[in-house]
Amino acid sequence: MAQYTRVSGSVGLITLQSPPVNALSAAVRQGIVDLMQRALSEPEVKSVVICGQNGIFCGGADIKEFGGQMSGPPLIPMIHAIEAASKPVVAAIEGIALGGGLELALGCHYRIAHSKARVGLPEVTLGLLPGAGGSQRLPRLIGVPAALDLITTGRHVTAAEALKFGLVDQITDHNTVNVAVKFAQRVADQPLDARRISTYPCLCPSDVAVLFEEVMQRVRRTARGAIAPIACVQAVRAAATLPYNQGMERERELMATLFTSGQARALQYFFFAQRAVGRWSMPSGARWDTSKPRPVHKAAVIGLGTMGRGITVALAQAGFSVVAVETQEKQLMEAKQAISGMLERGAKRRGVAPALDKINYGRNIQSVADVDLVIEAVFEDMALKKKVFQQLSAVCKPSTFLCSNTSGLDIDQLACQTRNPELVVGMHFFAPAHVMKLLEVVYGPKSSPLAVATAMQLGKKIGKVSVAVGNCRGFVGNRMLKPYLEQALFLLEEGATPEFVDQVLEEFGFAMGVFRMSDLSGLDVGWKVRMADGLAMPDPTTGQPTRLRQGRRYSPLGDLLCEQGRFGQKTGRGWYQYDKPGSQVAKPDPWLHSFLDEYRARHALVAHRIDHQEVLERCLYSMINEGFRILEDGIAAGPEDIDVIYVFGYSWPRHHGGPMFYAATVGLNKVLERLEHYYQAHPDVPSLQPCHLLRKLVASGSPPIQKWREVIKKVRSQL
């Protein structure tokens, strides 16, 4: 919807009204079309201002409409009509002008922005391109290099940057609508020909062909298989090389391909999934909207290893007072230096002062007595963590929330060490903790909704996408990783190489294949866990078979590498070889290939030809199957939670939506059928056995992912 008012006698003011972000829904577009006609037909009106209600210009096309039948006036002719208008039209940009919102502003003759406004063309992040003339007008207005940057990255720019580019004509600290109205009055009689961006020649640097080649190569390298960034480059190239009308035709063709693509569907699903995880719920019925968080002013971090340092930086950067505790003097000194360095580098990048004074360092756990919330980040060792929780419970005020940064240990066991177990939750950060967006907030059986709400809110305040998950070994992310890693090892036993498995996964879109990733994170990490679990290094005296544990297939390959001191990048050898310890360039290692040959011979394993499809299906479907078990167990509230965890924490390619969305795209019946096939071939691998929920969903006719929760509820109630 849109509202029309006449201001100062001669200015027609059109206000977009579609909360929360004034998206260009069919009703809003209809409103603009009608009200523009009215403003142009009223003789007293000499100029027009377009603004948005509640201090927000426009968040772009209404993404919810993309999935269905589009109705209402189309955007492109609507913007053309504004540009062609005989009276000056001024966009008054407050808050945001994004996507179609900025394209609307580019159709106006002038743009006035508030100094706090942000503008951008983020369509690429939704699998689209600025298909309402944005790919053709922006390069004509700000030049090809800047337009390529904005359109291929989708980044938002500040009003100051927009002014520098020439994207807006003026910025103001005052009431933007008032300023725009005055401006509109001033320009009422000015000729408009020079203000219609579609008539501008496209500003190209002399080496434009080289520029396009370079950008295309960069985009192909970083897109990880996403098609929209490539189409964005092609559309801007059309602006640079074709007359406007032909450029628009090319924009339309490219947009038509993207608009109906699976990638666009996946990215748009993911947009809403990201927002849905904030509306968390627990099996007890506690929910985000009925559970109030308690404010946190002062926090503490216990243990300043890699994770503790990152968490301290994240808290301090967000403005929290932090007590950072490390009991070892040498470790404390090193941590202080590292944290200061991280804060200084971060502050330099953001052009602000480093938050060094937010942190008080100490060696004594007593120093956390008055904090509101503690994040314990000591080694992943249950006995040690239990001791720390006992101490914290004795030292802290009774209302202090006690959180553990653990990647999979039992939160309930920690809660049992404290006086107030209801105030204990897990906060599983991902390394590096000040950079990675994901936070799993883990509730145990005793955790109160208050503790969950407080941890979720803290996560949001430090810039994380927080997902509330239940308490089980590995929570959501690492629990699903287990079958994925396991399949990768089995594939090596059966004839694949680490290079081939990684290549398939990287072509799918992962930033790194499973073996390169293991080399980066360190093979010894999992080895220690397996040793603690009694899995690694079978005792020959017990006669435990090397490749079987409790009747299940087990691959000791990772353990054998660790026994050789091959821990990955840090030792210069792992699944790959490196020039020197710490080097990041992975090279195939002939030693590893001979080692695999010998291993297969020793265990009478006959290598067979493993193809692309088998790698993908076994690695991904076993992980997806575990995802369904997690839903069945109530560890994740819905598929969106799993997908958000995988995209933000495990580099799952966003244009595939996340593992559960991917399963829906492939077809649940196909996933089921392939799992059945592989389970038949490998009956000693329980993770390949299709779970009950997957069968139930297929039996229910494979409903769309948005309807899975209904089936999940029924399955859970039967368990």
Ligand SMILES: CCCCCCCCCCCCC/C=C/C(=O)SCCNC(=O)CCNC(=O)[C@H](O)C(C)(C)COP(=O)(O)OP(=O)(O)OC[C@H]1O[C@@H](n2cnc3c(N)ncnc32)[C@H](O)[C@@H]1OP(=O)(O)O
């Ligand atoms: C058959 C072939 C046909 C082919 C041809 C088809 C032609 C079609 C032509 C169409 C041309 C279209 C060209 C233009 C495309 C676009 O404009 S795409 C949209 C671009 N805009 C964006 O990407 C902005 C997305 N939104 C955001 O980044 C943020 O929401 C925000 C605006 C910066 C606000 O952030 P914040 O304050 O943190 O609030 P949020 O929680 O994120 O959002 C609040 C709620 O608003 C909902 N929402 C936000 N933006 C939109 C939107 N554009 N459409 C619909 N809904 C939106 C968001 O989902 C939140 O609601 P809840 O999910 O209910 O919480």
